[in-house]
Amino acid sequence: MPQIKDIGEIGLIKRITRPPKDKAILVGIGDDAAVVQTKEGFQVLTTDCLVEGDHFRNDWFTPEQIGMKAIEINVSDVAAMGGRPTYALVSLVLPNNLQIDFFDRIYDGMWKACERNSLEIIGGNMAHGNLLVISITLIGEIEGNNYTLRKGAQPGDSLFVSGSLGNGRAGLRAYQHNLQGFDKTKKNYVEPKARLAYALNIAPYAHAMIDISDGLASEIRHICSPSHLGAHLFLDKIPINDEVREIARILGENEYDYVLYGGEDFEVLYAVPEENVQHAKGIFIGKLISNPEIKLIHDDKEEEIKRSGYDHFSNDF
Amino acid sequence: MPQIKDIGEIGLIKRITRPPKDKAILVGIGDDAAVVQTKEGFQVLTTDCLVEGDHFRNDWFTPEQIGMKAIEINVSDVAAMGGRPTYALVSLVLPNNLQIDFFDRIYDGMWKACERNSLEIIGGNMAHGNLLVISITLIGEIEGNNYTLRKGAQPGDSLFVSGSLGNGRAGLRAYQHNLQGFDKTKKNYVEPKARLAYALNIAPYAHAMIDISDGLASEIRHICSPSHLGAHLFLDKIPINDEVREIARILGENEYDYVLYGGEDFEVLYAVPEENVQHAKGIFIGKLISNPEIKLIHDDKEEEIKRSGYDHFSNDF
Numbered sequence: 015m016p017q018i019k020d021i022g023e024i025g026l027i028k029r030i031t032r033p034p035k036d037k038a039i040l041v042g043i044g045d046d047a048a049v050v051q052t053k054e055g056f057q058v059l060t061t062d063c064l065v066e067g068d069h070f071r072n073d074w075f076t077p078e079q080i081g082m083k084a085i086e087i088n089v090s091d092v093a094a095m096g097g098r099p100t101y102a103l104v105s106l107v108l109p110n111n112l113q114i115d116f117f118d119r120i121y122d123g124m125w126k127a128c129e130r131n132s133l134e135i136i137g138g139n140m141a142h143g144n145l146l147v148i149s150i151t152l153i154g155e156i157e158g159n160n161y162t163l164r165k166g167a168q169p170g171d172s173l174f175v176s177g178s179l180g181n182g183r184a185g186l187r188a189y190q191h192n193l194q195g196f197d198k199t200k201k202n203y204v205e206p207k208a209r210l211a212y213a214l215n216i217a218p219y220a221h222a223m224i225d226i227s228d229g230l231a232s233e234i235r236h237i238c239s240p241s242h243l244g245a246h247l248f249l250d251k252i253p254i255n256d257e258v259r260e261i262a263r264i265l266g267e268n269e270y271d272y273v274l275y276g277g278e279d280f281e282v283l284y285a286v287p288e289e290n291v292q293h294a295k296g297i298f299i300g301k302l303i304s305n306p307e308i309k310l311i312h313d314d315k316e317e318e319i320k321r322s323g324y325d326h327f328s329n330d331f
Numbered sequence: 332m333p334q335i336k337d338i339g340e341i342g343l344i345k346r347i348t349r350p351p352k353d354k355a356i357l358v359g360i361g362d363d364a365a366v367v368q369t370k371e372g373f374q375v376l377t378t379d380c381l382v383e384g385d386h387f388r389n390d391w392f393t394p395e396q397i398g399m400k401a402i403e404i405n406v407s408d409v410a411a412m413g414g415r416p417t418y419a420l421v422s423l424v425l426p427n428n429l430q431i432d433f434f435d436r437i438y439d440g441m442w443k444a445c446e447r448n449s450l451e452i453i454g455g456n457m458a459h460g461n462l463l464v465i466s467i468t469l470i471g472e473i474e475g476n477n478y479t480l481r482k483g484a485q486p487g488d489s490l491f492v493s494g495s496l497g498n499g500r501a502g503l504r505a506y507q508h509n510l511q512g513f514d515k516t517k518k519n520y521v522e523p524k525a526r527l528a529y530a531l532n533i534a535p536y537a538h539a540m541i542d543i544s545d546g547l548a549s550e551i552r553h554i555c556s557p558s559h560l561g562a563h564l565f566l567d568k569i570p571i572n573d574e575v576r577e578i579a580r581i582l583g584e585n586e587y588d589y590v591l592y593g594g595e596d597f598e599v600l601y602a603v604p605e606e607n608v609q610h611a612k613g614i615f616i617g618k619l620i621s622n623p624e625i626k627l628i629h630d631d632k633e634e635e636i637k638r639s640g641y642d643h644f645s646n647d648f
Contacts, residue, residue, distance in 0.1 A: 138360065
């Protein structure tokens with residue numbers, strides 16, 4: 015009988031998706047966040063969690079960093095919708111032997127990230143369990159009707175990213191291999207910051223937007239698939255830090271694998287039409303095309319990207 | 332250094348509570364759900380989770396029942412605020428070896444409970460972990476300004492409950508001791524139903540309301556403490572099913588311990604002023620008094636209730 019790991023995240027999402035009945039549900043399961051219409055505008059809602067051993071290790075992260083990351087990954091999802099987070103609910107599973115000081119410091123980290131992003135924790139729940147799990151739900155609002163979905167992209171749109179990629183995976187690899195130095199990349203990994211202000215600025219001009227939490231290959235596919243489009247990605251335009259290149263070199267790995275199939279970069283990827291390109295402050299990395307194939311272009315060579323991104327159920331953390 | 336189990340849930344909640352800054356936050360951490368003011372009214376938000384081994388066991392619950400319970404316990408929290416749930420977000424931690432059929436049936440159960448309570452799942456998240464955790468966030472709305480808090484009770488208010496108590500603990504004990512029969516009580520335990528319609532009817536007439544998820548002693552305290560009140564509970568008014576009494580008798584336990592210190596009954600407890608008593612369709616169990624002590628009254632004897640209810644961190648499930 016098939017198990018979760020045989021089907022993967024995408025397969026599971028397909029199984030649970032039902033068309034919304036309530037017409038106020040503009041976006042349901044399958045985007046970075048849900049969007050519902052209210053009398054006063056649009057509300058955005060999302061949930062994401064951190065699991066001990068899968069998303070963090072206590073020897074790499076301080077408790078404050080665990081708390082901050084739990085909030086920031088959710089802010090990133092709200093930001094990718096063009097939303098501004100307002101309230102957070104925190105559902106915790108806590109082992110009995112967790113030290114109170116550790117618990118307090120997780121909360122300090124959560125509040126710190128809330129303050130940075132101008133939101134407040136308004137409720138939550140605590141339960142016992144043998145594994146520390148921090149599940150966060152964020153509620154946010156959208157100004158005007160500037161919400162940005164995965165769908166909405168058009169052929170000819172230019173693709174931009176808000177910053178350098180591959181940091182998340184490179185930071186993880188640096189910790190896994192106990193590499194000395196690479197402080198900037200390691201810090202990016204343990205203290206990611208959602209690109210909230212950036213995303214809010216570009217939202218009115220973008221046809222589609224997504225945060226890069228599961229690797230560029232996967233996120234490009236999420237932008238292309240709903241509109242039956244393809245993309246040309248220009249390899250030498252993809253921004254990669256020197257530290258990331260150096261980590262890949264030392265470990266005999268490919269930095270573009272970090273970018274394409276890694277995860278946890280928390281930059282945003284967005285598609286803008288020609289007339290709005292002057293508003294895009296990010297790094298141009300490619301174009302959307304009508305032909306539904308995603309190609310990586312390097313010098314005169316083309317390579318089709320077939321693999322998807324990070325799969326939460328095939329994780330060798 | 333102190334650990335979670337040394338402090339307990341109440342101690343933890345005290346540590347994390349901060350006064351809200353945003354004036355739209357009418358109720359923050361510390362009630363059954365949060366309430367925020369919107370331009371169009373009041374929104375209610377809550378989160379609660381089920382943890383494998385702590386809240387359910389796969390040999391007692393069918394996957395559908397796990398899914399239903401995950402939704403119903405949250406609906407119960409929204410109902411206790413006088414709210415009507417509209418949307419759910421589902422955050423899952425899934426072991427790799429979980430069978431797809433089991434996963435599908437959990438979702439079937441969640442949707443079934445959603446349909447029963449007229450709400451929809453609009454989003455969620457899936458992560459890998461070695462323990463099955465189902466964390467649900469519900470959003471709901473409040474009609475007019477009929478939200479019912481834990482605080483708000485007045486001396487002289489009558490206390491009512493919506494139905495018989497002790498079922499949750501008695502059902503658990505029946506499963507733990509492998510008792511044959513007691514089908515009604517067992518079913519109440521594995522398939523609790525939130526008292527949504529009931530709570531919505533009484534909300535306009537109640538000074539305070541709470542759901543009885545952690546045992547009557549604890550919930551009475553939550554109603555009394557914010558208003559610095561006490562209560563007289565009349566032992567022989569407390570509704571207890573024959574099956575529950577029989578289970579207690581067989582196991583040599585006290586059925587009033589099930590009621591007072593058990594949990595998972597999911598009835599509502601509410602306080603109504605004299606002039607609204609004719610609207611209370613429930614069972615009268617006591618009165619609120621100015622003197623801040625909670626007494627159980629039986630014949631001519633009085634007994635002060637000192638112990639609190641179910642503590643999630645001292646669970647011997």
